[in-house]
Amino acid sequence: MAMTLATRKRLVTALLVGPSAAWLSIFLVLPFIAILVFSVGERAPEGGYQAAFTFAQFMNLPARATAFWNTMLLAPVGAILCLLVAYPTAYYLAIRAPTRFRMLLVSLVVVPFWTSLLVRTYAWIFILGARGLPNLLALIGLPDVRLLNTPGAVLLGIVYGYLPLMIMPIYVSLEKLDRRLLEASADLGASPVRSFFNITLPLSLPGVATGVALVTILLLGEYLIPQLLGGGKVFFIGNALVDLFLQSRNWPYGSAIAVTLVSVVVLIITLAMRLAWRFAGTRQVDLV
Amino acid sequence: MRAFVTAVYLFLYAPIALVVLLSFNAGRNASDFTGFSVEWYGKALSNTFLIQALQNSLMVAFISAGLAAIYGTMAAMGLERLGKRGRMLFDGLLAAAIVVPGVVIGIATLVALVQLFALLNPIVTALWPSDNPPQFGFGYGSIIAAHGLFSMALVTMIVRARIATLGRDIVEASADLYATPFNTFRLVVLPQILPAILSGFLLAFTFSFDDFIIAFFVAGSKTTLPIYIFASIRRGVTPEINAIATLVLTASLLLILLSRFLMRDRPRPAPSE
Amino acid sequence: MSKSYKDNLPISVSALTDEFMRLKRGSVTRRHFLGVTGLGLAASVMSRGLPGAFNAEAFAGDLGTQMSLATWPNYHDPATFENFTKATGVAVEVNVFGSNEEMLAKLQAGGTGWDLFVPTNYTISTYSKLKLIDPLDMSKLPAFSSASESQRFTHEGTVDGVTYALPKNWGTTGMSINTSKVKTPISSWKQYFEVAMTEADGRAMVHDYQLTTIGSALVSLGYSFNSIKSEELAKAEELLIKLKPHLYGINSDYQPAMRSTDAWMTMCWTNDGAQLARDMPEIIYVLGKDGGEIWTDFYAIPKSAANKPAAYALLNYLMTPENAVKEHIANGAPTTDSRVLALLPVDITGNKIVYPDEAALTPLEFGAAVTLTDPNRAELMARFKAA
Numbered sequence: 004m005a006m007t008l009a010t011r012k013r014l015v016t017a018l019l020v021g022p023s024a025a026w027l028s029i030f031l032v033l034p035f036i037a038i039l040v041f042s043v044g045e046r047a048p049e050g051g052y053q054a055a056f057t058f059a060q061f062m063n064l065p066a067r068a069t070a071f072w073n074t075m076l077l078a079p080v081g082a083i084l085c086l087l088v089a090y091p092t093a094y095y096l097a098i099r100a101p102t103r104f105r106m107l108l109v110s111l112v113v114v115p116f117w118t119s120l121l122v123r124t125y126a127w128i129f130i131l132g133a134r135g136l137p138n139l140l141a142l143i144g145l146p147d148v149r150l151l152n153t154p155g156a157v158l159l160g161i162v163y164g165y166l167p168l169m170i171m172p173i174y175v176s177l178e179k180l181d182r183r184l185l186e187a188s189a190d191l192g193a194s195p196v197r198s199f200f201n202i203t204l205p206l207s208l209p210g211v212a213t214g215v216a217l218v219t220i221l222l223l224g225e226y227l228i229p230q231l232l233g234g235g236k237v238f239f240i241g242n243a244l245v246d247l248f249l250q251s252r253n254w255p256y257g258s259a260i261a262v263t264l265v266s267v268v269v270l271i272i273t274l275a276m277r278l279a280w281r282f283a284g285t286r287q288v289d290l291v
Numbered sequence: 292m293r294a295f296v297t298a299v300y301l302f303l304y305a306p307i308a309l310v311v312l313l314s315f316n317a318g319r320n321a322s323d324f325t326g327f328s329v330e331w332y333g334k335a336l337s338n339t340f341l342i343q344a345l346q347n348s349l350m351v352a353f354i355s356a357g358l359a360a361i362y363g364t365m366a367a368m369g370l371e372r373l374g375k376r377g378r379m380l381f382d383g384l385l386a387a388a389i390v391v392p393g394v395v396i397g398i399a400t401l402v403a404l405v406q407l408f409a410l411l412n413p414i415v416t417a418l419w420p421s422d423n424p425p426q427f428g429f430g431y432g433s434i435i436a437a438h439g440l441f442s443m444a445l446v447t448m449i450v451r452a453r454i455a456t457l458g459r460d461i462v463e464a465s466a467d468l469y470a471t472p473f474n475t476f477r478l479v480v481l482p483q484i485l486p487a488i489l490s491g492f493l494l495a496f497t498f499s500f501d502d503f504i505i506a507f508f509v510a511g512s513k514t515t516l517p518i519y520i521f522a523s524i525r526r527g528v529t530p531e532i533n534a535i536a537t538l539v540l541t542a543s544l545l546l547i548l549l550s551r552f553l554m555r556d557r558p559r560p561a562p563s564e
Numbered sequence: 565m566s567k568s569y570k571d572n573l574p575i576s577v578s579a580l581t582d583e584f585m586r587l588k589r590g591s592v593t594r595r596h597f598l599g600v601t602g603l604g605l606a607a608s609v610m611s612r613g614l615p616g617a618f619n620a621e622a623f624a625g626d627l628g629t630q631m632s633l634a635t636w637p638n639y640h641d642p643a644t645f646e647n648f649t650k651a652t653g654v655a656v657e658v659n660v661f662g663s664n665e666e667m668l669a670k671l672q673a674g675g676t677g678w679d680l681f682v683p684t685n686y687t688i689s690t691y692s693k694l695k696l697i698d699p700l701d702m703s704k705l706p707a708f709s710s711a712s713e714s715q716r717f718t719h720e721g722t723v724d725g726v727t728y729a730l731p732k733n734w735g736t737t738g739m740s741i742n743t744s745k746v747k748t749p750i751s752s753w754k755q756y757f758e759v760a761m762t763e764a765d766g767r768a769m770v771h772d773y774q775l776t777t778i779g780s781a782l783v784s785l786g787y788s789f790n791s792i793k794s795e796e797l798a799k800a801e802e803l804l805i806k807l808k809p810h811l812y813g814i815n816s817d818y819q820p821a822m823r824s825t826d827a828w829m830t831m832c833w834t835n836d837g838a839q840l841a842r843d844m845p846e847i848i849y850v851l852g853k854d855g856g857e858i859w860t861d862f863y864a865i866p867k868s869a870a871n872k873p874a875a876y877a878l879l880n881y882l883m884t885p886e887n888a889v890k891e892h893i894a895n896g897a898p899t900t901d902s903r904v905l906a907l908l909p910v911d912i913t914g915n916k917i918v919y920p921d922e923a924a925l926t927p928l929e930f931g932a933a934v935t936l937t938d939p940n941r942a943e944l945m946a947r948f949k950a951a
Contacts, residue, residue, distance in 0.1 A: 012372065015472075019369025020381070022362040023443055027384045030440045031391075033407070034399030041402055049694055049937050051672055052402075066943075070950040088299060095296045110547050115303050117543035118310075120501055121520045122536040126306035128524075129313075133826040149766050151826055152813045166303065224392020226504050231524070234813030234821075235772055235949060241394040241504075243950045248398055248508075249669045251774075251942035258402065261395045268390055339630065340657045401673060429675040512632070512677020512870065514657075525817055526637060526660045 035265075041258035050252025060259035067260060070243040075267075077154070077239070078222035081161035082169075082215050088162060089169035089214065094203075096170070097177035109174065116167045124160055124231050131156050131232070152234030160228040165221065169214040176210025177203070216275055223268055240264055307540065314533035335534040344519035345535065348500055351431060351515060355438040356495035362439075363446025364488050367454055368476075370447070388444035397508030400437045404429065404509070429511025437505050442495030446488065453487035454480075631874040632657040634667060634681035636861075637817040638836060641894030648881050654874045662816035663773035664936060671696045671866060678866050679875040682732060685720040685860045686775075686931040692723045697864045699726045704876040707883040709903060717860040717900040720930075729862035730883060733897035735834035736920065736928060737776050737857035740818075744846040745828040753784035753852040757803060760829070761810045767828035770807075771816045774945030775931055776831055776857060777804070783855035789928075790935045797944055804948045814949060822847060838896025838917045849917040851924050858928040860900060 045055040092112075100108055115123060129135050131150040140148045150156055180203065188198040226241035235242075240260065247257035314332070318325035335341055370378055408427040416424045457480065465475040503517035510518060516535075523532050633645075637660045645656040659678070661667050664687045670676050672694070683691060691697040702708070708730055710718075721729040739756050745767070748759050760768035770777045779789040781800040791797065812827045819836055821827035823844065832840070837849030863882065865875045881887055885903040892899050892908060898918050899905050905913065913919055935941065 016369050016372040019365045020373060020377075023366035023447065024381070026362065026436070026440060026443060027381075027388065030400060030436050031384060031388050034396070034403035037403035037406060038395075038399045046939055048939075049672075049690060050669065050939075050942070066947050067950050088302075091292060092296050092299045095292055099292060111300065112303070114540070114544060114547065115307060117497060117547075118307060118540045119517060119520060119536055121503060121517050121524070122310055122532065123306055125520075125524055125532075126310050129309060130306060132821075133824040149812070149826070151821075163302070163306070166299075220390050221392075224394045224504075226394050227521075235815050236808070236811060236813060238950050241392065243946070244394055244398060245504075246946050246949060248401070248673075250663065250665045250772075251939075251946045252665065252669045252672060253939070253942065253946075254402065256943075257398065261398055265391055265395055268392065269387075272386075272390055339655050405674065511675030522659050525662070526658070 038258040038261050041255050042262050044255040044258075046253045046255055050254075052254040055255075060256045061263075063256060064259065064263060067240065067243050070238045070240045073238060074223060074225075074240045077158065077161070077237075078219050078225070081158055081165070081222055082218040084158060084162050085165050085169040085218055086211065086215055089166055089173055090207075090211070093170045093173035093177055093207075093210075097174050097180070098203075112167050112170050112174075120164055121227065121231075124164065124228055127156070127160055127163065127232060131159075151232065152236055154233070154237050156232040157229050157237045160232040161222060161225070164228060165218045168221075169218055172213040172217070173207060173210040176207045176213075180206050212275075212279055216272070220268060220272070223264065223271075310533050311537045311540070314530050314537045316530045316533075319529055331530040331534040332538075334529075335531045335538070338531065340514065341519060341531065341535060344514045344516045347431070347513055348516040351434050351438065351506075352496045352499035355435045355499045356442055356492050358435070359439050359442030359446050359495045360488050360492040363443040363491060364450050364484070366443070366447045367450035368480075370451065371454070385444040385447055388440050389448070393441075393502065393504045396437060396440065397505040400433065400505070401429075401508040404433060429509055430513050433509040433511065434506050434513065434515065437509050438495075438499040438502060442491075442498060445495055445498075446491035449491040449494075450484055450487045453484045457483055627652055627654045627874045627877055628871045629653060630655045630657065631679040631871045631878065632659065632677050633878070634659045634661060634670075634676070634678040636660055636682060636833075637662075638819055638839060639682070639895055641890050643894075644882070644887060644891055647887075648878060651881075652874075652877060654871075654877065656878065660817070663771070663775070665774065665942065668696075668936075671868070674868065676866065676868060677870060679869040679871045680863055680865055680878055682861050683729065683864055684931065685717075685862065686933045686936055688720055688729050688862060688864065689723050689933045690937055691864065692726075692728050696867055697728050698867050698869075698872075699728055700730065700865065701876070702727060705730065705880050705883060707880045707885075709901070712902045714900045714902070720860065721862050729864040730879065731900040732861045732863055732882070733835070733892065733895070734858070734860040734900050735897045736851055736925070737780070737831065737833055737859065738837060738849055738851040739829060740822060740832035740837050740840050740847050740849050741829040742822065742825060742827075742844075742847050745825065750829075751850060751852070752854040753780050753856065754854055756829070756831075756852070757781070757784045757807060760807060764828045765810050767812050767826075768810065769813050769815060769818045769821060769827045769830035770804075770811060771818075771831050772814050772949075773816050774941045775935055777814075777948075778941055778944060779857060779931070779935070780831060780852070781807075783852060786854070789855055789857055790932045792934060792938045792941065794940065797940060801944050801948065804944075805951050808948065808951055833897075834918060835895045835897035838915065841917055842896065851920060851928070853927065855927045855929065858925060858930055861897075 041052055042060055043056050043058065045053050045057065045059070047053040096105060096108055096112070128151065131137075133151075137148045137150060140146075184202050184206075185198055188202055189195075193201065222239075224241050225239050226245055229237045229239045229242055244257055244260055244264070247253045247260065313324065315327050315329065316324050317328035317330065366381075370381060373381065412426045415426065419425070461479060462475055465479045466472075470478065501517065502515075503521055506515045506518055507521070514522075516539075520532055520536075523529075631654055633656055635658060639660070640658070645658065649655050661670075664684050667681060667683060668687065668690070671678075671691070683697075688697075692699075713731060714734075717734040718731040721727060721731060739750065739753075741750055746759060746764050748755070748763050750756055750759055756768075770780070778797070778800055781803050782791050782796060783789050785796070785799050785803065787793075787796045787800070791800075813821060815821070818827060818830040818832065819840065822830055822840055832849060834849070837847075840847040841849055863879050865872060865879070869875050882891065885901065885907055888899065888901065888904045889907040892904060893912060896912075896915075896918055899908070
């Protein structure tokens with residue numbers, strides 16, 4: 004063969020990476036270029052896009068400030084509420100649950116994730132609607148309680164929808180925990196509470212960080228839960244985006260918001276990674 | 292602690308139980324239970340649009356997850372051989388594919404493809420030898436591509452993490468014994484990374500099957516199950532949707548049980564301590 | 565129950581009344597009701613004998629097996645499509661939308677897959693200008709009779725002498741109020757917005773649609789429903805932003821919330837108002853004395869329709885008076901076709917929600933094309949929702 008080993012190696016590499024590189028270029032890079040171009044355009048008279056070069060769309064961003072702040076507030080709050088419910092559950096599953104039932108219980112956490120999030124969220128419309136819980140509350144003398152279409156309902160939907168996603172990484176990090184550390188700690192006279200705070204909690208932090216980051220990032224682009232449980236009143240930036248494309252047909256403005264949202268997400272992740280690296284660096288020293 | 296965990300499971304399952312219960316409702320309105328009936332299961336199974344949506348979802352999920360598993364694994368292996376710059380660029384794009392919100396992916400893909408189709412279709416028409424040239428448009432292809440983007444990045448990450456734990460020595464030993472690179476892959480590497488590929492495939496399948504927002508923008512005239520359910524919620528849900536949700540739930544329960552059963556029969560690999 | 569039923573129905577008045585009460589209580593389905601009372605049977609028998617009526621054989625073979633209709637929530641008798649499928653083998657997929665803007669947005673983005681859709685009067689000129697809909701081939705629609713249509717409601721289906729759309733029904737945009745919850749009498753949009761922020765705090769709804777939501781806010785301030793003047797729009801925005809924290813929801817599909825009494829009052833279209841009042845007598849339907857909207861919904865065929873033969877077949881089926889009458893009984897909107905009016909039972913033609921007195925209609929305005937497409941109104945609504 005005339006082909007040198009190096010050429011051949013390069014060819015194989017290209018064949019291996021080629022398809023995914025093409026995929027990323029056409030369906031990630033190209034769309035992003037498209038919204039960048041659109042974001043400096045103008046809305047056509049009947050809606051849609053018309054070519055222009057203006058930063059008017061970006062100047063108009065403050066008109067969606069409330070939706071942005073709602074998202075920036077409710078996403079982390081939702082993630083932390085999720086964490087508060089998820090941590091004890093994951094702890095129980097990884098450490099306390101009887102071994103015989105452990106896999107079954109873990110599977111049961113995963114199963115809801117397999118059911119349509121839409122259907123599960125819809126169930127809450129019944130439960131929170133006037134014929135559900137408020138009806139029962141009326142029986143005990145609390146008439147006309149309104150639960151649906153409130154920020155509380157949206158937060159509940161968020162915790163419900165994303166709980167499995169929070170439990171799993173924490174469970175995995177707790178399960179890997181070396182039990183001998185706990186035994187040693189107990190042997191040395193540490194109380195269970197102290198062992199928890201000195202050993203279990205720090206060692207499970209990577210799982211906690213993964214879960215919180217995952218849920219927060221997903222929430223930044225959330226559309227369905229506010230749409231179904233917020234009644235069009237509790238607005239996330241995702242809802243504002245969909246509105247701009249499917250109602251007011253302002254593609255350039257929508258593109259500008261999309262570009263901004265992506266920038267914010269990337270910024271948050273970069274910061275989080277920096278923090279995580281710094282943190283992981285110091286922890287590793289402790290462990291070795 | 293047990294009480295708390297019990298409450299969490301109740302919280303997780305009460306709404307699902309309600310969905311299942313209402314699927315047996317005799318009445319038309321999903322919010323009033325008027326009597327027991329399996330009539331809605333018959334209705335759901337004979338509703339061509341619901342079944343079509345379910346088939347579309349299964350097909351899109353299967354193909355996008357399948358392609359993602361193949362190309363993602365290939366990428367994970369090829370990345371090792373890439374130069375430092377290429378790898379960093381690739382890493383960045385993979386991370387972006389995972390973290391960019393679905394709503395942005397959907398919108399950006401819509402915007403880009405509208406332009407791309409407007410550019411390509413006249414060319415195809417001009418070059419096509421006979422009448423009725425094929426035209427690009429939104430449909431299965433665009434949903435599979437948009438879902439596959441996230442899925443492929445996911446599989447690449449998972450498989451790569453697995454490859455990183457494999458010792459180079461085992462591959463080198465195989466090469467020393469005159470195995471061809473392909474045989475080394477087939478007999479040594481693949482068995483080791485197969486569980487990672489499979490779990491990537493499953494995650495990708497689940498993601499695609501449940502995704503609403505991306506498909507909402509790029510599905511064109513095709514309806515996936517989440518799109519159908521969303522439309523039904525606006526139309527006022529009949530217990531038909533509850534019936535189909537119950538069927539999907541039952542199927543996934545059976546899948547989980549099956550996988551547990553299969554895992555049990557296989558000898559477990561020695562713990563890596 | 566009116567006595568005039570007696571001559572038309574193969575069932576006694578008392579039995580009919582009895583069945584009707586059962587229907588109202590919800591223990592029988594509407595289909596069962598129509599079946600037992602013979603209304604459905606009578607209509608379907610008549611349609612076979614009438615000239616121009618739908619004829620399955622004529623279309624068989626080239627209609628395909630399915631088609632898609634884009635329409636509004638609670639807008640059709642489900643039995644209509646079941647019967648159409650039985651007659652032709654074509655299954656009809658029904659998709660519902662919350663606003664004309666949403667339909668326009670979908671059609672502009674392309675690839676909707678709709679074969680037939682239901683746009684409102686003021687949109688037709690825009691759709692034809694953007695070349696999103698086809699002129700209708702009237703030879704395929706023998707059941708339509710332009711002579712029996714009321715020009716007042718149907719003239720906007722024709723643009724520059726070309727017919728693009730056929731009328732479905734007309735209607736008004738008023739307010740539905742649950743009188744067991746809201747005691748203040750309301751007869752104007754001004755009062756509606758006041759009560760929404762006081763007695764019905766947290767219980768009032770507005771549409772997820774700029775045309776009606778901004779339009780009604782403008783009317784309550786004494787301006788035109790169709791205003792696009794920036795200073796008037798600014799006043800309307802101020803009112804809406806002030807209202808927002810007091811709302812139950814912003815949603816064009818308000819029937820579920822009204823039925824569950826989560827919401828106590830809502831902006832409401834005639835057909836929904838009639839349906840709510842029929843099932844829950846405590847919910848009344850009121851037109852604003854200070855103004856509001858009057859409209860006509862049409863059927864049109866998108867240029868991108870995949871199955872136009874089926875679209876024409878369904879459109880012709882729906883234009884047949886004997887089929888249209890069932891639609892009108894079910895959805896409660898007033899007809900534009902005098903042939904249908906003649907077939908409707910007196911309790912419907914005498915229903916003041918469906919056929920209000922002319923005096924009540926006088927302050928109302930038809931929506932204008934520019935009201936829908938004005939970018940400032942679109943942005944105002946989006947701002948209001950995101951506020």
